[in-house]
Amino acid sequence: MKKRTRKALHDYVIVIPTYKRADVFFKKTYTRIIQRYNLSHKVLLLIQCDEDEVAYQKCTPHLKQLRTPKGLLHTVNYVAKYYPKNKHIVIMHDDITRLLHINPPSAQRITVKNADQLFCTMFKLMIQHNCNLGGFYPTNYPLSMVRQPNITTDLRFIHDPITLIRNQKLMLNERFAYKMDFERTIQYYKQDKRVFRLNHYTFCTAYNPKTTT
Numbered sequence: 379m380k381k382r383t384r385k386a387l388h389d390y391v392i393v394i395p396t397y398k399r400a401d402v403f404f405k406k407t408y409t410r411i412i413q414r415y416n417l418s419h420k421v422l423l424l425i426q427c428d429e430d431e432v433a434y435q436k437c438t439p440h441l442k443q444l445r446t447p448k449g450l451l452h453t454v455n456y457v458a459k460y461y462p463k464n465k466h467i468v469i470m471h472d473d474i475t476r477l478l479h480i481n482p483p484s485a486q487r488i489t490v491k492n493a494d495q496l497f498c499t500m501f502k503l504m505i506q507h508n509c510n511l512g513g514f515y516p517t518n519y520p521l522s523m524v525r526q527p528n529i530t531t532d533l534r535f536i537h538d539p540i541t542l543i544r545n546q547k548l549m550l551n552e553r554f555a556y557k558m559d560f561e562r563t564i565q566y567y568k569q570d571k572r573v574f575r576l577n578h579y580t581f582c583t584a585y586n587p588k589t590t591t
Contacts, residue, residue, distance in 0.1 A: 388498055390466035391415060395424040395446070396455045400433040403472040408438055410475045415493035420468075424453050451550055452559055466501050471539040476582035478518070482528075485520040490579070500542050500576060507531050509574035511566035512542040518580050526577035534575050536563045539583045542574075571585050 516537035538559035
């Protein structure tokens with residue numbers, strides 16, 4: 379791989395939309411993911427009000443902040459406009475507690491050792507497969523994951539607690555504000571005729587009933 383390409387793979391940003399949940403963010407995504415994997419230098423907190431600016435600055439003073447419009451959809455669209463086309467972006471929710479994977483045929487869950495390496499590998503594979511949207515298996519069900527091929531590029535749901543994007547500046551419609559990840563998946567599939575999913579990797583959040591913290 380060329381030196382410039384290797385540098386581009388590492389030149390990604392982790393954007394975290396969060397609203398009046400400084401305590402949740404600190405206990406979950408920050409402590410369990412950002413701090414654990416030494417990713418603070420990659421993080422940009424997406425802040426929507428003065429109150430949050432103070433609260434998040436107090437608990438994580440070393441993290442950069444960006445003021446965005448109110449509302450998750452407007453925030454995500456702002457990020458798409460803010461960064462140049464093809465910028466590597468990891469959109470991460472504020473309540474992630476674990477990154478894990480399996481090694482088939484075993485369904486035993488294993489904690490990811492190096493998140494930076496995982497994200498760089500994902501962007502590398504997305505480029506190789508001509509995909510601008512990527513993600514992981516959407517639920518923490520290892521017995522289902524083990525039956526899946528490791529890599530798929532057909533139309534499969536990319537769940538938004540962790541989403542990897544090579545920014546194409548695609549705007550999400552307000553009509554689908556409560557189904558943003560579905561719309562994003564369809565939009566990118568329409569453009570690229572494929573989306574990238576690593577099915578032997580997943581994450582734990584409050585959205586997942588099998589989450590173990």
